[in-house]
Amino acid sequence: MQGLKKDWEVEAPPRECSLEDYMGAEPRWCPGCGDHSVLGAVQRLARDKQLQPERTVVVSGIGCSSRFPHYMKTYGFHGLHGRAFPLACGVRSRRPDLDIFVVTGDGDCCAIGTAHWIHAIRYNMDLTVLLLDNNIYGLTKMQTSPTTRPGERSNTHPKGSVLPSLNPIQVTLGIENASFVAQTIDWHPPHLYATIKAAHEHRGLSFVRVYQRCPHYTSHIFAPAQSDPGKVVVMTHPDGIHADEVAMKLFPHRVNHDPSNLEEARKLAKDDEAFIIGLFYKSDECARYDQATSQGIGMTGMEKVAAMERALDRFAL
Amino acid sequence: MQSLHPKPTTPINSTKYHYLQELAFQLLPYSRVFLRGTSSKAMQPVIAVNEPVSTRTPRQIDQHIVEIVSDSGEGAQTCGQMFASLCARSGNGIWTVEIIPAEIEPPARSRAGASGYRIRLGSQPVTNAGDTADVVVAFNEQVLYSRIDTKALRPGTIVYLDQSWAEHQAEDIRIKYAEAIKDFDRLGYIVVEIPIERECKKHTDDARRGKNMWVLGLLCALYDLDMDMVRGDIAKRFAKKGEGVIRKNVLLLEDGYDWAVRHTAERFHIPATKSEKPMVVMNGNQAIGLGVMAAGMELCAMYPITPATSASHFLASAFDQVGGFVHQAEDEIAAIGFAIGASYAGKTAVTITSGPGLALKTEFIGLAVMAEVPLVIVVVQRGGPSTGLPTKIEQGDLLAALYASPGDSPKIIIAPATIEECFHFMITARKLAEEFRGPVMVLTDANLATGQQPFPRPKCSEAWLAAPVDQSDWEKEIPPFAWDEETGLSQRPIPGQRGGEHVVTGLAHDRASHVAYESAINQQSMEMRSRKLAVLQSTLKQPAVHGANEGDLLVVGWGSTLGAIEEAVDRVRADGHRVSSLHLRFLSPFEPGLKQIFSRFKNVMTVEINYSDEPGKPYINEESRRYSQLAMLLRARTLMDIDCWSRVPGSPLPPAMIENELRRRLQVMRNA
Incomplete structure (x- = not known):
């Protein structure tokens, strides 16, 4: 494990974890909710990577998707509400040894938590971020979210949303120091899994937006794409997401996109109704703030007391 | 690695926490010697003469209050800080106050733009900023008006004023200066016109950048200070700017010194009382920063806000030496969220803010209470409400700290009363946060934040540091909230501890941290979180009364007013009045036995720097009157008729102001 110092020097014998070892409380999401498949994908990834449950932390905000940590046994x-990012960044700040996932929703991330989202992207700390975007506030019963499409009706806009929707991928690609930006759909488990896996393997903040079905309020938005794979466009590239090839044959439309090409990524991201999935952008050159915040971990008490004496010398009479 | 914290397999006995008493209180009753108010007596006039008077020996006095005031950017603060540091190192007691305009570079020669420094120096330790100034050095007459407006001067105050404005090319400036001189004479100040700018121009083209060193030289002569020491300070301060700059500043210094020796009629000597122990001198924000380091905290998450930021500035300059990091967050909310994240992961963190920041942080404070995450929150209070008085002094956030969070969110609040306590309370705060598993708020104010005071150098110890993060296996049978039925205390599993996996949540939850809406569970978890405060109170000592244990009037205070209140009480007691005072360090929970103490006095009143309605004002009667914040809490706590006297001048309460009020009350009591 990288970056470990004295505080974490514990000899814990490794053990084999099964899927059950990552399964917490029985999920209470509605039947047909896309969150179930994301949970399954993360649990499978944890098993396949043999992430130690005690060294895995899932941080969330408030909303349907933010119940996610309760259903993991980590x-x-x-x-x-909106504050998953500061918490997760704080957890990461002095703990390079943990695997940290952030689960957030479109209200949580793109409305009340917008400032934190933008700055977390800029901090680029090693976090795997999953934005479960169902285009609506579910838990509070169908209010317009920033990603609600114009004209869509909700309890706060019964005559239809009056504003163009906010495009989370475009926003993220516009933030300096973004290092991993991908998009996937909850109803195709192989691509979902492959995307989250690539995100987890990236060092830095990986931002994955998942188009997520809400069976109660927005099923009509996602149902056409779910029943017609022709409505989905897959980005392909040797450096992109590698999902099971057989499973990916389902999708007839492809576009070759080099994830190192930021300009092209921004152009592709523009059409938010096209269900473009895959890796928009990835860079290993971005500054990582956690490398700064974790400096000095593992100093001994004696060293600290000695340093304190030197600090006090500055004020000595 | 073995866990350093025993698992709560046996019931936690509150006696276990007795060490907290020692931590919190070993520092409190250290001896204080109070200065009697010689400064309120008019001084011998000082007359500028042309003949050298260096042969005269300086007159011995036991204390003085000096102010240096200039336009922003002319360096009066640097001058004041260097002068204060010299006095402290010479063995004098000091207390300092920064005079700060709200802007970085306000217009020149404007009252609101006055920038400066007050230094109260004495033979003995000094506990507060005192009353009116004995000596003021003013770089122009307009900035002096701002000090007159704040009642910092009295008839008899010696004013050294730069006379160059009398010869200024602009007529309106010459007229203003002449009118001011007449004003100052009428107000009874002893004005000594001195040629600051003219003298400085001998050594520098830009007098604005040299006047402060010349004045420092003047002050060294006036107060008989060691010039070698100050030459060394200048060399150190300007080391990066090169030999030329050092030489020029030393020349200005020496010129100021020589001028004063030749021209001032009287010089002073304040005998030093050298301490046996090694001493340090710093301001309260630096003390907080050092306290954070000495407590073994490794992360400070903050957002810039006056007057709290300088604590983080200090940490940013020194924290890495002990392996720590200052995170400047995108906003106040993110700052506390980041700190809670780090705390949750095992490293109790601190966030440092002021009133408006506290307002933004309240939701997260509630989360720390609910999820029982240890956290230290420092609130350096300023004037409110809203943006209020950013650079000024007030104690207006007590109730906000205590109550500004949804639902019932019991938390620990402590308030250091001296610079030394700012340091030591940070160590106490971290320990309390961890033992009692929740947020601890440390309330200071702008007076402590910027005031400098010497105190015995702390002897840092490994016992003050946070234990390494426990990563041993957690006994699976112990839930993450294994509330001890009696005390509400519990130990928490930290990420990395196998067997302790759980999800903390701000939702109502049971002992397993599972979301629980059942009424019985909610009732119990509320009770457990609240019980912790009662347990803490049971470990605290009854606070010590300053003065006699019974009498006619007891003055209760908290925070930075300690020195001024006790000085005022001592003055009144010296005249035979039965007045005592009590200063609270724990505000939630209160220290025990308050009612018992109060019952031994005929009257009890608080003195605070926050707003209260004054009896007798329009519409103010027994039903409508709003009391000051501590008084409100004490009335509710004791059901006793505790009165209050509070003011919001934006500056420290001078002892004389408190003294006058005490005398007035005693008179009213006698007449009744």
Whole structure:
């Protein structure tokens, strides 16, 4: 494990974890909710990578998708509405040894937590971020979210949403220091899994937006794409997402996209109704703030006391 | 690695926490010697003469209050800081106050733009900023008006004023200066016109950048200070700017010194009382920063806000030496969220803010209470409400700290009363946060934040540091909230501890941290979180009364007013009045036995720097009157008729102001 110092020097014998070892409370999402498939994908990834449950932390905000940590049998922090990012960044700041996932929704990330989202992208700390975007506030019963499409009706806009929707991929690609930006759909488990796996393997903040079905309020948005794979466009590239090839044959439309090409990524991201999935952008050159925040970990008490004396010398009479 | 924390397999006995008493209180009753108010007596006039008077020996006095005031950017603060540091190192007691305009570079010669420094220096330790100034050095007459407006001067104050404005090319400036001189004479100040700018121009083209060193030289002569020491300070301060700059500043310094020796009629000597122990001198924000380091905290997450930021500035300059990091967050909310994240992961963190920042952080404070995450929150109070008085002094956030969070969110609040306590309370705060598993708020204010005071050098110890993060296996049978039925205390599993996997949540939850809406569970978890405060109170000592244990009037205070209140009480007691004072360090929970103490006095009142309605004002009667914040809490706590006297001048309460009020009350009591 990288970056470990004295505080974490514990000899824990490795053990073999099965899928059950990552399964927490029985999920209470609605039947048909896309969150179930994301949960399954993360649990499978944890098993396949043999992530140690005690060294895995899932941080979330508030909303349907933010119940996610309760359904994992790892450490978890179910935080405040919009505030998953500061919590997760804080967890990461002094713990290079943990695997940290952030699960957030379109209201949580793109409305009340927007400032934190933008700055977390800029901090580029090693986090795997899953934005479960169902285009609606579900838990509070169908209010317009920033990603709700214009004209869509909700309890706060009964005559239809009046504004163009916010495009989370475009916003993220516009933030300096973004290092991994991908998009996938919850109803195709192989691509979902492959995307989350690539995100987890990336060092830095990996941002994955998942088009996520809400069976109650927005099923009509996603149902056409779910029943017609021709409505989905897959980005392909040797450096992109590698999902099971047989399973990917389902999708007739492809576009070759080099994930190192930011300009092209921004152009592709523009059409938010096209269901473009795959890796928009990836860079290993971005500054990582956690490398700064974790400096000095593992100093001994004696060293600290000695340093304190030197610090006090500055004020000595 | 073995866990350093025993698992709560046996019931936690509150006696286990007795060490907290020692931590919190070993520092409190250290001896204080109070200065009697010689400064309120008019001084011998000082007359500028032309003949050298260097042969005269300086007159011995036991204390003085000096102010240096200039336009922003002319360096009066640097001058004041260097002068204060010299006095402290010479063995004098000091207390300092920064005079800060709200802008970085306000217009020149404007009252609101006054920038400066007050230094109260004495033979003995000094506990507060004192009353009116004995000596003021003013770089122009307009900035002096701002000090007159704040009642910082009295008839008899010696004012050294730059006379170059009398010869200024602009007529309106010459007229203003002449009018001011007449004003100052009428107000009874002893004005000594001195040629600051003219003298400086001998050594520098830009007098604005040299005047402060010349004045420092003047002050060294006036107060008989060691010039070698100050030459060394200048060399150190300007080391990066090169030999030329050092030489020029030393020349200005020496010129100021020589001028003063030749021209001032009287010089002073304040005998030093050298301490046996090694001493340090710093301001409260630096003390907080050092306290964070000495407590073994490794992360400070903050957002810039006056007057709290300088604590983080200090940490940013020194924290890496102990392996720590300052995170400047995107906003106040993110700052506390980041700190809670780090705390949750095992490293109790600190966030440092002021009133408006506290307002933004309240939702997260509630989360730390609910999820029982240890956290230290420092609130360096300023004037409110809203943006209020950013650079000024107030104690207006007590109730906000205590209550500004949804639902019932019991938390620990402590308030250091001296610079030394700012340091030591940070160590106490981290320990309390971890033992009692929740947020601890440390309330200071702008007075402590910027005031400098010497105190015995702390002897740092490994016992003060946070234990390494426990990564041993967690006994699976112990839930993450294994509330001890009696105390509400529990130990928490930290990420990395196998067997302790759980999800913390701000939702109502049971002992397993599972979301639980059942009424019985909600009732119990509320009770457990609240019980912790009662347990903490049971480990605290009854606070010590300053003065006699019974009497006619007891003054209760908290925070930075300690020195001024006790000085005022001592002055009144010296005249035979039965007045005592009590200063609270724990505000949630209160220290025990308050009612018992109060019952031994005929009257009890708080003195605070926050707003309260004054009896007798329009519409103010027993039903409508709003009391000051501590008084409100104490009335509710004790059901006793505790009165209050509070003011919001934006500056420290001078002892004389408190003294006058005490005398007035005693008179009213006698008449009744």
